[in-house]
Amino acid sequence: MKKIVILLLMVSSLAAFPNTVMAAENAPINTTAPTPAPAEIPAEVKVMLNRLEEIKALDKSTLSRSERKELRREVRTIKKDLRAAGNGLYISSGAIIIILLLIIIL
Secondary structure (H helix, E strand, O other): OOOHHHHHHHHHHHOOOOOOOOOOOOOOOOOOOOOOOOOOOOOHHHHHHHHHHHHOOOHHHOHHHHHHHHHHHHHHHHHHHHOOOOOOOOOOOOHHHHHHHHHHOO
């Protein structure tokens, strides 16, 4: 009796939930927009990126501890400067909600 009940539960669970692990007949649609060509990179940003590449290519095993520490500091400051030079406008989700509420109210 138990075996029949378990068998019926298994069959009903397989029949109730469709199998979604089928391969798609068509190729999936790419929903991401193509990235536009980047604008001209400023000269100072190019210099910082080149310096980062030089540091990355450098053989750090021959450097002393203090020299490696200086390189890490330099990399951190360059990365911080690059992030600051992003010139992007960032709005938090809370600010967007407040703006939408103000637009609806007014």
